[in-house]
Amino acid sequence: MQAQGYRIIPVNPNITEALGEKSYHSLLDVPEKIDIVNVFRRPEFVEEVVEQAIQLKVPAVWMQEDVVNPRAAERARQAGMFVVMDRCILKEHRARFG
Numbered sequence: 167m168q169a170q171g172y173r174i175i176p177v178n179p180n181i182t183e184a185l186g187e188k189s190y191h192s193l194l195d196v197p198e199k200i201d202i203v204n205v206f207r208r209p210e211f212v213e214e215v216v217e218q219a220i221q222l223k224v225p226a227v228w229m230q231e232d233v234v235n236p237r238a239a240e241r242a243r244q245a246g247m248f249v250v251m252d253r254c255i256l257k258e259h260r261a262r263f264g
Contacts, residue, residue: 167256170263175200193218202226204255205233212238220245228255 168174168185175198176184179191190196193203193215203219205212205227212235219227219242226248229235239249250258 167259170259174204193222193224196222200224202228205229207233209233209235209238213241216242216247219247226250228253230254 173187174185175187175196176189177191177193177196178184178189181189183189193200200219200222201224203215203224203226205215207215209229212229212233216227216238224247227239227242227250229239229249229251231252231254234252236251239251242249
């Protein structure tokens with residue numbers, strides 16, 4: 167996705183950097199506007215991520231393949247967010263844009 171011009175800001179409390187970018191402990195620590203939250207966490211952790219995204223008024227949450235949490239997805243939709251669940255954002259991008 168970076169090769170396509172997208173900026174990826176890692177959020178992971180266990181690392182300080184990834185993909186050449188500083189990593190943040192939580193979404194709430196990211197000092198700039200977030201356009202989409204791409205979730206690579208086990209399903210039981212998605213609700214916390216969604217709550218942070220709602221606080222920040224992020225317009226979209228994308229849960230990667232095998233990340234399925236219907237309760238978190240419904241909570242995000244109720245907050246007006248666009249939600250994708252159990253799909254790879256890179257595969258979807260390639261299917262549409264090559």
